[in-house]
Amino acid sequence: MKNKILYGPQTKASLENFPFDYHTVMLEFVYAMVMIKKAAAVANFKAGKLDKKLSEKIVFACDEILKGKYDEQFVVSAHHGGAGTSVNMNVNEVIGTLAGAHPNDHVNSSQSTNDVNPSALKIASIKLTEKLLKSLNYLISVFNEKSKEYQDVRKLARTHIQDAVPTTLGAEFGSYRDILKRDKKRIENALTYFYELNLGGTAIGNSINAPKEYIKNVYPELQKVTGINNLVPADNLMSQTSSDTDFCFLSTTINILCLDISKMSIDFRFMASGPKGGIGEISFKELQPGSSIMPGKVNPVIAETMNQTYYLVSGKNLGIHQAAEASQLELGVMLPIIADSLITILKVVDTALKLFADRGIKNIVVNRERCLEHLEKSTAYSTLLTPRLGYDAVSKVVKESVATGRTMREIILEKKLLTEAELEKLLIIYE
Numbered sequence: 001m002k003n004k005i006l007y008g009p010q011t012k013a014s015l016e017n018f019p020f021d022y023h024t025v026m027l028e029f030v031y032a033m034v035m036i037k038k039a040a041a042v043a044n045f046k047a048g049k050l051d052k053k054l055s056e057k058i059v060f061a062c063d064e065i066l067k068g069k070y071d072e073q074f075v076v077s078a079h080h081g082g083a084g085t086s087v088n089m090n091v092n093e094v095i096g097t098l099a100g101a102h103p104n105d106h107v108n109s110s111q112s113t114n115d116v117n118p119s120a121l122k123i124a125s126i127k128l129t130e131k132l133l134k135s136l137n138y139l140i141s142v143f144n145e146k147s148k149e150y151q152d153v154r155k156l157a158r159t160h161i162q163d164a165v166p167t168t169l170g171a172e173f174g175s176y177r178d179i180l181k182r183d184k185k186r187i188e189n190a191l192t193y194f195y196e197l198n199l200g201g202t203a204i205g206n207s208i209n210a211p212k213e214y215i216k217n218v219y220p221e222l223q224k225v226t227g228i229n230n231l232v233p234a235d236n237l238m239s240q241t242s243s244d245t246d247f248c249f250l251s252t253t254i255n256i257l258c259l260d261i262s263k264m265s266i267d268f269r270f271m272a273s274g275p276k277g278g279i280g281e282i283s284f285k286e287l288q289p290g291s292s293i294m295p296g297k298v299n300p301v302i303a304e305t306m307n308q309t310y311y312l313v314s315g316k317n318l319g320i321h322q323a324a325e326a327s328q329l330e331l332g333v334m335l336p337i338i339a340d341s342l343i344t345i346l347k348v349v350d351t352a353l354k355l356f357a358d359r360g361i362k363n364i365v366v367n368r369e370r371c372l373e374h375l376e377k378s379t380a381y382s383t384l385l386t387p388r389l390g391y392d393a394v395s396k397v398v399k400e401s402v403a404t405g406r407t408m409r410e411i412i413l414e415k416k417l418l419t420e421a422e423l424e425k426l427l428i429i430y431e
Helices: 009-017 027-046 052-066 085-099 103-107 113-149 169-195 212-226 237-242 245-271 301-325 335-363 368-377 382-389 391-404 408-414 420-427
Strands: 154-159 162-168 282-284 364-366
Touching: 009 085, 027 052, 027 085, 027 113, 027 212, 027 335, 052 085, 052 103, 085 103, 085 113, 113 169, 113 212, 113 237, 113 245, 113 335, 154 169, 154 368, 162 169, 162 382, 169 245, 245 282, 245 301, 245 335, 301 335, 335 364, 382 391, 382 408, 382 420, 391 408, 408 420
Parallel strands: none
Antiparallel strands: 154 162, 282 364
16 A cells, blocks of 8 residues: 655655656665664754654654655655755655654754765765675676686787787786776775765754764764764864765776776677677677577677666766866755766666676687687787797798788798797797
């Protein structure tokens, strides 16, 4: 049975003012705000601003909301003005109705939209980023497995998309693995800034209407409610109210991760080009028909999805930066678009990482013969042979190979410049 409407006039006003055909505020953001309201109710009781009975009613209402019983009551469009006052009041009104409390005087006591919303976004981001990092660890482990599996697959390395020197497919996958490890470190570094909140700063960060006893107690309570043990007030609450660049830092590190994955995906699409008219060194297991008109066609759909994930994330990352730059004087007034964009990024990328691992990397099929064929037909061996045979002698072999279409191996053995055993020893490539 659908619940009756629990929100009040300020939420209704937002529905009239922001009637966009757009999704509502993300529940991760709403729930983080509800956690703050729960912690604030206890802290306000300890500070003497709420009586015990009313505090307990607010806490109970918050717990019921966090169980998902009233999700449909949070109706504010994610695209709205007012620095997030509409969604803060939506939360206040629903809790107030459930608890028999006043949304402003009781539920919002010692708070402001301007310290609740940024703090809630940090809490939501911590939880989502921790989940994303687990998925990234999984992807790294898959690349590590493949680097070992393919360590003996000799192939041609390319620079400028031109023949370069010999390498192994295992070395390439090991390189991708370690790129992702660096991306992980950047994300972890950005996340350290999210444990400092401006909660207790109220309107501009100078704590008007927030007693010291409330600020002292709200953080320990918030740690209990969220399960995040190192949440602390920023040294300068005003600085965290005025600036939104912590969110820019995290979104940028996620954007870099997606950029790297998109680059890898372009590499895979290049190596998988074909199957007959391209490089054809790898292919992907068929996940779905690749064409409505060309029978049997298989497309690298997961790699293409990773490219498009980067394009989506980079656009939202740019929006976050622009919104942060538009913070005016003491307030980051464009927080709603930052919140929606950042939460979207974190959720989409988390899914993409697992998708890339399970339906992308694990589905790669290596054509060992094709890898070796490209290597043997190229002139990539020349760099390895120069220290033994000399630059001039190798140059002659290269020129003859290009002119005749014969491989360097064939020419070197025919001219008895090296024995087959000597040649093979020189051409062994290690990761």
